[in-house]
Amino acid sequence: MEEELIISGRMNDRVDPTLNIWHWEIPFYLFVGGLAAGILFFAAFYYLNGKEKDYPTAVKIAPMFTPFLLILGLIALFLDLNHKLYFWRLYTTIRLESPMSWGAWTLMVVTPLSFIWSAIHLKEVFPKWDWKFEVINKLEQFFINHKKHLAWLMAVFAVLLGIYTGVLLRAFNARPLWNTSILGPLFLASGLSAGAAVVVLLTKNELERKLFSKIDIIIIVAELFFIIHMFMGLLASTQVQIEAAQLFLDGPYTLPFWIFVVFLGMLVPALLEFLELRGQRIPAVIPVALILMGNVMLRFVIVYAGQASRYLY
Amino acid sequence: MRYAMAIDTKKCVGCNDCVVACQIENKVPEGFCRDWVVEAVSGTYPNLELEYRSERCHHCANAPCVRCCPTGSSHIVEGGIVLVDHDKCIGCGACIASCPYDARYPHPDGYVDKCTFCIHKVRKGEQPACVSVCPTNCLYFGDLDDPNSEVSKKIKERKYKRLKTEAGTDPQLYFLI
Ligand code: SF4
Ligand code: SF4
Numbered sequence: 001m002e003e004e005l006i007i008s009g010r011m012n013d014r015v016d017p018t019l020n021i022w023h024w025e026i027p028f029y030l031f032v033g034g035l036a037a038g039i040l041f042f043a044a045f046y047y048l049n050g051k052e053k054d055y056p057t058a059v060k061i062a063p064m065f066t067p068f069l070l071i072l073g074l075i076a077l078f079l080d081l082n083h084k085l086y087f088w089r090l091y092t093t094i095r096l097e098s099p100m101s102w103g104a105w106t107l108m109v110v111t112p113l114s115f116i117w118s119a120i121h122l123k124e125v126f127p128k129w130d131w132k133f134e135v136i137n138k139l140e141q142f143f144i145n146h147k148k149h150l151a152w153l154m155a156v157f158a159v160l161l162g163i164y165t166g167v168l169l170r171a172f173n174a175r176p177l178w179n180t181s182i183l184g185p186l187f188l189a190s191g192l193s194a195g196a197a198v199v200v201l202l203t204k205n206e207l208e209r210k211l212f213s214k215i216d217i218i219i220i221v222a223e224l225f226f227i228i229h230m231f232m233g234l235l236a237s238t239q240v241q242i243e244a245a246q247l248f249l250d251g252p253y254t255l256p257f258w259i260f261v262v263f264l265g266m267l268v269p270a271l272l273e274f275l276e277l278r279g280q281r282i283p284a285v286i287p288v289a290l291i292l293m294g295n296v297m298l299r300f301v302i303v304y305a306g307q308a309s310r311y312l313y
Numbered sequence: 314m315r316y317a318m319a320i321d322t323k324k325c326v327g328c329n330d331c332v333v334a335c336q337i338e339n340k341v342p343e344g345f346c347r348d349w350v351v352e353a354v355s356g357t358y359p360n361l362e363l364e365y366r367s368e369r370c371h372h373c374a375n376a377p378c379v380r381c382c383p384t385g386s387s388h389i390v391e392g393g394i395v396l397v398d399h400d401k402c403i404g405c406g407a408c409i410a411s412c413p414y415d416a417r418y419p420h421p422d423g424y425v426d427k428c429t430f431c432i433h434k435v436r437k438g439e440q441p442a443c444v445s446v447c448p449t450n451c452l453y454f455g456d457l458d459d460p461n462s463e464v465s466k467k468i469k470e471r472k473y474k475r476l477k478t479e480a481g482t483d484p485q486l487y488f489l490i
Contacts, residue, residue, distance in 0.1 A: 082404025
């Protein structure tokens with residue numbers, strides 16, 4: 001191939017040679033967003049299946065962390081904006097074509113839901129809890145009466161949020177690495193696995209821990225499948241996509257991706273959880289920490305490598 | 314109306330006058346640019362070829378930057394010119410990530426900025442600053458829908474290429490080769 005060697009571009013090291021517009025804020029936000037989505041999904045799912053009593057951590061306790069996670073995510077998003085005082089502009093428009101707009105509105109629904117869900121379980125988790133004001137008690141009762149509707153909304157929006165964390169990147173077809181539809185399912189799976197891992201860590205209930213360890217293993221297998229699929233797709237595509245895949249196969253992101261994301265973040269914790277289910281004693285914190293680390297790394301690696309992938313001239 | 318620019322790569326000498334003219338005309342902050350000149354070498358030694366290309370926003374007919382913008386700040390006006398409304402932009406960078414030509418930069422004042430085809434001059438019937446200043450007259454700006462415009466004529470007479478068409482953006486810069 002006759003390749004062009006660019007000798008001088010725009011002489012602007014702030015843009016060239018690779019796009020460098022998103023830093024830690026976006027991957028961090030994608031991580032906490034995915035994690036919150038995972039936790040909220042399991043909470044809604046097992047509540048709707050009538051398993052509130054069997055899996056109290058998943059339905060009541062783990063969701064208590066999601067308001068904080070989502071707020072941290074929102075803060076990160078806010079920090080990423082260059083024109084911070086104008087952020088409210090996101091909410092004066094609905095732009096169906098823009099995934100960022102979708103994300104902003106999804107968060108607008110999920111965040112209050114996570115607050116409400118946590119609030120209506122506070123009295124069960126902390127028996128001494130007192131709202132102090134009669135209005136709040138009434139409000140709480142209102143939401144408890146509509147818990148089923150809440151759970152449905154939460155299940156739907158948690159999935160949307162989880163998929164969205166991948167679809168956001170997928171929409172930028174200027175970056176060949178991101179331009180693959182597998183990112184949505186991959187990020188959703190990754191968020192679910194992080195959510196399940198948090199339940200494993202928090203629960204004191206043997207049955208619940210076993211179930212969520214199993215869920216984790218299944219999701220990790222699915223993730224590995226998506227990753228293989230992603231590479232098959234990229235490698236079977238055009239030159240720019242092949243070059244994007246090369247970033248992971250023989251390039252600057254090879255080590256972080258295969259060691260931290262795939263090996264330490266997926267294979268090792270899946271194996272540990274498997275051994276644990278087989279009766280070996282393994283402190284839950286080890287696989288959980290590895291899964292969360294792998295989750296963070298996946299987002300960082302994909303966001304950064306995506307910005308390094310580009311179309312040829 | 315369909316504004317476009319034709320750039321004669323055979324006539325361009327890479328003097329960067331267009332870049333300077335743009336920076337002055339549009340008060341582009343130091344260290345950034347709305348247009349730039351690429352010096353591209355291609356081929357295998359010893360059969361090398363050098364090409365100069367004055368590049369800027371391609372005012373894509375299928376503009377991903379406009380699609381991705383969550384606030385509607387990036388929009389399209391008459392003649393297909395793609396603009397950024399500074400007061401609506403939140404500086405999220407979605408458009409920067411979505412532009413295959415890296416035509417946009419984050420202005421230090423927070424909003425995102427890029428080439429406007431000097432729409433403030435075009436509306437007055439003038440030429441964009443880069444076009445009017447080019448010492449070799451290698452930039453042509455005009456309406457593609459008008460068969461008598463200089464751009465239309467050049468595109469008809471000469472061979473041309475457009476950049477990264479595989480990205481599906483339908484760019485409106487035509488590089489005469
Ligand atoms: S060149 Fe980039 S900024 Fe200009 S219209 Fe096309 S995508 Fe948008
Ligand atoms: S940075 Fe501004 S113009 Fe670009 S997508 Fe965000 S809001 Fe729109």
